[in-house]
Amino acid sequence: MRIYISADMEGITGLVDADDVQPGGRDYERGRLMMAEDVNAAVRGALAAGATDVVVNDAHGPMRNLVPQTLHPEARLIRGKPKHMGMLEGLTPEHDAMICVGYHSRAGTLGVLSHSFMGHEIEDIWLDGMPVGEIGLTHATAAVLGVPMVALTGDDSACAETSAWDGSVTTVAVKSAHDRFAAELRPAAEARRAIEKAVTASLSDTPQTPRRAATSGSAILRVRWQSASVASTLLGIPSVTSVDSRTVQTEGQLPTLYRLFGVWMRVAASLTGQAPYC
Template sequence: MRIYVSADMEGITGLVDADDVQPGGRDYERGRRMMAQDVNAAVRGAVAAGATDILVNDAHGPMRNLLPEDLDPAARLIRGRPKHMSMLEGLTPEHDAMVCVGYHTRAGALGVLSHSFMGHEIEDIWLDGRPVGEIGLAHATAAAIGVPVVALTGDDRACAEMTAWDAGVTTVPVKYARDRFAAELRPADEAHAAIEKAVAAALRAPRPTAAAQADPATLTVRWQSASVAATLPGIPGVTSTDSRTVQARGDLPSLYRQFVVWMRVAASLTNQPPYC
């Protein structure tokens, strides 16, 4: 059984602030150790369920948060950037299941460190008219590739967002949002045990075989900066719907990869820190 793990950081056990998750932050070094512990709990659960190949993609920020020496040796690691598929780099139809570790709610939701990909720069995203963030877009793209998402860890609001998208996904709340930068925390040992148990159970549970989908989808993004929306229509297939909103249509894995390019363009034009 081949398992893919996409590991973000904002939804990791114990982390609540930008200083916990951004390089140079006063608690970042502790944050990256906590990230490794949550990921390792998921890896142990996958091994307990019979996984023979586990690929972990460091999917947060600079994508060099996980230290290889801190990762369970049962897993391989994709580290660094740029990555053509960003948070889903390395996911292929050969994987039997995907696990999301440390995910967070979309922009505008009152979850811990909520945002959609680029801090305040992305105001809203819609997939076929449905509001979506990193959780929904990862799930939909994985489904299009033919890989089911079976488990997700994060705060309680992230878990609720995943359940609203797909109630069949097992979720593990490791903290309970009090506000965007505050949470009630589960004890770390308790959270890690819950992650391990839930991932193992989710992978053992029977599930329908996911078939890769090539149906066209429409991705719409509303930016904070009109400059971004004015520039992106220079990419073939991208159109403006108003001064700050663009959209494109195509098959989902290709749309996701194109969206990664949109973010690189936006970063070059704005160069703004997240969580403002």
């Protein structure tokens, strides 16, 4: 059984603030260790369920957050950037299941460090008319590849967003949001035991086809930016059309559409340079 783990950082046990998850932050080094412990709990759970191959993609920010020496010795690590598929780099149809560790809720929700991919630069994203953030877009792309998301860890807001998108996904809330930069924290040892147990349970049976399994047909991706300048610039890319002064859309097939969205974000980053959690 081949298992793919996408590891973000905002939804990691004990982390609540930009200083916890951004390089140079006063608690970032501690945050990196906390991230490794949550990921290792998921790896242990996968191995206990019979996984014979586990790959971890460091999917947060610079994508160099996990220190290789702190990762479980039986897991392989995809580290660094640029990555054409970003948070899903290395995911293929040969994987039997995907696990998301440390994920957060989408922009506009009252979740810990909530945003959609780019801090407040992205205000809203829709996939075929449905609001999505990182959770929904990741799930939909993996589904097209035939890989079910079977488990996700994060705060209670991220877990609720996941359950609303696909109720078959096992979720583990490692903290309860009180506001965007405040939460009630689950004790670390307890949270890691829960992650390990949940991952094992989610993989113990043959993974089911995702409830929102997408077809091979086209999907429509729409993004509303904080800056009209970003939207205007993106119109120079073939197939991108304007919805209004700050909103653009395009139509295509996942996962190609997911990769194209990564290009949009690189364009936006070159124009704005804003900190993620303003």
